[in-house]
Amino acid sequence: MALFVPLLVIFWLPSSNYAQGPPSPGYYPSSRIGSIGFNQGFRNLWGPQHQHxxxxxxxxxxxxxSGSGFKSLSPYSSGYFGAAIKLHPGYTAGVITSFYLSNSEDHPGNHDEIDIEFLGTTQNKPYILQTNVYIRGSGDGKIIGREMKFRLWFDPTRDFHNYAMLWNPSEIIFFVDDVPIRRYPRKSDATFPLRPMWVYGSIWDASSWATENGKHKANYRYQPFIGKYNNFKIAGCKANSATSCHPTTGSPYGSSGLSHQQYDAMGWVQRNYKVYDYCQDSKRDHKLTPEC
Incomplete structure (x- = not known):
């Protein structure tokens, strides 16, 4: 009689970090802010033939x-600024798709900036989401960026996801689908952007640095590279608003900081998906970034 031996088949499954999203933040700032149409809050800035x-x-x-870019109709002194974005699939090395705050046109060579930038990638490698903060001067040859980079727990090319920056006098918080991924508190006036900024978005060729520090360049055999935006949200104090305008907060407490549940969600993202933190970079001169 033949002896039957069961065959053990082992299937590889992705880790739980990839099989599910982060824990619920418990608070959803975007749900409290109505969406606006593009023309209600923005205008073309450059590349009008590459914008539709x-x-x-x-x-x-x-x-x-050419690439293309847009700009808000008004400058803001604080607020919540968000958009749903869908990224281009496949080879996008060297290409930056962005949504950010800046006053570079008002203060050339001495400006402030708060960035959400998607760093293009090569085939079968994930996009990197770079967050960054510049304070009073990033175009004068003495660039002091405050980069924190993340992979995402989903494929940003398959659907729209909501990305946002909250900036008020005490903190900057970056959100992905209402999950806080980074909080940058105001520790001193010298390390925090305080001057009014405009809201921008763009797609452009940054081959010199965007993908693996410039190792992979934009390849126009794969053109056009496309970025899609909708569900725009702006809730903030305009630069000329009355002093009674109350800055937007990202917490259910209505004050600075995050709830315990939000901190838990942010901690999960940073443990599992953070790939670079300027404060942990031993090659950086941290005398230039005293907040570290």
């Missing part, structure tokens, strides 16, 4: 001729 609006979705594209 259809049924509320703004499409920007980059080819060998």
């Amino acid at each position: 609006i259809d049924q509320g979705t703004l499409t920007l594209w980059l080819d060998r001729n």
Whole structure:
């Protein structure tokens, strides 16, 4: 009689970090802010031939001729600024798709900036989401960035996801689908942007640094590179608002900081998906970043 031996088959499954999203933050700032149409809050800044609006979705594209960018109609002294973004799949090395705050046009060579930047990538490698903060001067040859970079727990090319920056007098918080991924507190006036800024978005060729520090360049055999934006949200104090305007907060407590549940969600993201932190970079001169 033949002896039957069961065959053990082992299936590889992704880790739980990839099989599920982060724990619930318990508080959803975007749900408290109504969406606006692109033309209600923004205008084309450059590359108008590479910008198109259809049924509320703004499409920007980059080819060998040009990229494109947009700018808010007003500057702000604080606020919540968000958009749903869908990224281009496949080879996007060298290409930056961005949503950010800046006053570079008002203070050239001496400006402030708060960035959400998607760093393009090569085939089968994930996008990197770079957050950054500049304070009074990033275009004068003495660039002092405060980069924190993340992978994402989903494929940002398959659907729209909400990305946002909250900036008020005490802190900057970066959100992905309402999950806080980074909080940058105001520890001193010298390390915090305080001057009014405009809201921008763009797609452009940053081959010199965007992908693995410039190792992989934009390849226009894959053009056009497309970024899509919708569900725009702005809730803030304009630069000329009355002093009675109350800055937006990202906490259910209505004050600075995050709830315990929000901190737990942020901790999960940073443990599992953070890939770079300027404060932990031993090659950096941290005398230039005293908040570390």
